[in-house]
Structures are given as C-alpha cells and as structure tokens.
Amino acid sequence: xxxxxxxxxxxxxxxxxxxxxxxxxxxxxxxxxxxxxxxxxxxxxxxxxxxxxxxxxxxxxxxxxxxxxxxxxxxxxxxxxxxxxxxxxxxxxxxxxxxxxxxxxxxxxxxxxxxxxxxxxxxxxxxxxxxxxxxxxxxxxxxxxxxxxxxxxxxxxxxxxxxxxxxxxxxxxxxxxxxxxxxxxxxxxxxxxxxxxxxxxxxxxxxxxxxxxxxxxxxxxxxxxxxxxxxxxxxxxxxxxxxxxxxxxxxxxxxxxxxxxxxxx
Numbered sequence: 001x002x003x004x005x006x007x008x009x010x011x012x013x014x015x016x017x018x019x020x021x022x023x024x025x026x027x028x029x030x031x032x033x034x035x036x037x038x039x040x041x042x043x044x045x046x047x048x049x050x051x052x053x054x055x056x057x058x059x060x061x062x063x064x065x066x067x068x069x070x071x072x073x074x075x076x077x078x079x080x081x082x083x084x085x086x087x088x089x090x091x092x093x094x095x096x097x098x099x100x101x102x103x104x105x106x107x108x109x110x111x112x113x114x115x116x117x118x119x120x121x122x123x124x125x126x127x128x129x130x131x132x133x134x135x136x137x138x139x140x141x142x143x144x145x146x147x148x149x150x151x152x153x154x155x156x157x158x159x160x161x162x163x164x165x166x167x168x169x170x171x172x173x174x175x176x177x178x179x180x181x182x183x184x185x186x187x188x189x190x191x192x193x194x195x196x197x198x199x200x201x202x203x204x205x206x207x208x209x210x211x212x213x214x215x216x217x218x219x220x221x222x223x224x225x226x227x228x229x230x231x232x233x234x235x236x237x238x239x240x241x242x243x244x245x246x247x248x249x250x251x252x253x254x255x256x257x258x259x260x261x262x263x264x265x
C-alpha cells in the first residue's frame with residue numbers, strides 16, 4: 001500500500017485538476033453569458049470565437065481577434081480576458097485593437113487583473129489599459145502606481161504621466177535618476193511641466209536628488225537631459241550643473257543650456 005502522505009498528495013493533485021477544469025468551464029460559461037446571446041445560433045458563434053481565442057496557433061487567435069472586433073455582440077470582457085493571457089505581440093496588438101472597437105467595456109476585467117499574483121499579467125493589464133484609455137483606465141492605473149513590482153508601477157507612471165496625472169511625478173523622477181526608461185519618463189515629465197507650477201515642483205525634485213547625494217554622475221547627466229524640455233524654471237539648476245565637479249555633467253549641462261538659448265540651434 002502507498003504511504004499515507006503520498007496518497008494524500010495524489011488526491012490533492014487530482015482535486016486541484018478537477019477544480020481547475022470546473023473553473024475553466026465556469027469562465028467559458030461566464031464569457032458566453034457576458035456576450036448576451038439572444039438565440040442558439042449566437043451562442044454557437046461565441047463558442048466558436050472562444051475556441052479561436054484559445055487556439056494554440058497564433059494566426060488563429062489573431063483571426064479570432066479580428067472577428068471579435070466586427071461582431072455586434074458585447075464581447076469586450078471576453079477580449080480583455082484573452083488579452084491578459086496573450087504573450088504573442090502580434091496577437092496582443094490585434095486583441096488591443098479589437099478591444100477598442102468591441103461592444104461593452106473591458107476596463108473592469110483589466111482593472112481586476114491588477115490584483116492578480118502574476119506580475120506579467122499585471123503588466124499586460126497596464127499595457128491594455130494604456131491603449132484603451134478613458135476615465136476608467138485612469139482610475140485603474142492609479143492603483144498600479146502602488147504595485148509591488150517596480151517595472152509595473154514604472155510603466156503605469158509613464159502612461160499616466162503622458163495623460164497629465166500629477167501623482168506620477170515621484171516615480172518618473174525616480175526612473176530618470178536610476179536610468180530605467182529614463183527617456184520616456186523625461187518625456188512624460190516634460191508634458192506635465194507645461195504647467196509652470198508643476199515645472200517648479202519637478203525641478204525641485206531633481207534638485208533634491210542631486211543635493212542628497214542619491215544622483216551619481218550618470219544620473220546627473222540624465223537629469224541635465226531631462227531638464228532640456230522644461231521651461232525657464234530649470235535654468236538655475238542647469239547653471240549649477242554646469243559647474244559640476246564631473247566634466248561629463250558640465251559638458252551635458254552646457255550643451256542643454258546652449259540648445260535652450262538657441263546658441264546651438
């Protein structure tokens with residue numbers, strides 16, 4: 001006879017398999033229900049679409065995405081679920097395109113995915129929300145600013161920064177200082193800094209990063225570059241960086257000052 005612990009482990013594994021199968025069936029039924037089919041023909045259409053989205057072949061999933069976009073049924077939630085699982089870039093692009101054209105809203109599904117344990121799923125949710133846009137996407141992405149995974153919250157900050165959300169400033173400054181997608185982060189900061197009050201706040205944040213010693217030589221160079229797109233509020237800090245102890249920082253600050261003054265235009 002097998003040992004009790006081995007038998008119990010086997011029974012637990014089989015129970016998990018049955019639960020997973022039941023959960024998969026429940027998800028499929030929920031997807032069909034969400035599509036609100038009015039007759040059995042419509043049910044079969046949705047089931048066929050689900051089959052296409054679940055295919056192991058990327059071209060078939062891509063075709064299913066295009067079919068979903070042209071359907072009159074409210075398929076947004078179904079498309080959003082597929083998008084969260086999709087790892088093939090071309091198919092993910094087709095699903096994002098379909099989501100923006102489908103009846104209904106997938107923002108609720110994507111927002112809920114930000115609570116999932118897998119950071120890859122959470123990042124895909126951020127990407128999908130970024131393409132979806134709208135007030136619901138903004139509110140969902142605000143939650144992602146607190147994500148435990150650095151790359152997820154950084155991406156959410158870059159998206160929201162481009163949309164003018166001021167709460168992203170600390171994370172965008174951080175990305176410039178540490179050198180993670182610093183160009184995109186600087187672009188988002190420049191967009192925010194079109195408001196003079198925000199520009200002043202951004203410059204103060206950069207100045208604090210320099211004065212507290214958290215910005216090494218390369219970080220100070222990146223800060224010079226980020227200040228290039230910010231209005232006159234940045235002039236004093238650029239002048240300070242132009243006399244930095246490191247020659248690379250001095251050269252970069254001088255170049256930026258020249259560009260801003262038109263001397264190097």
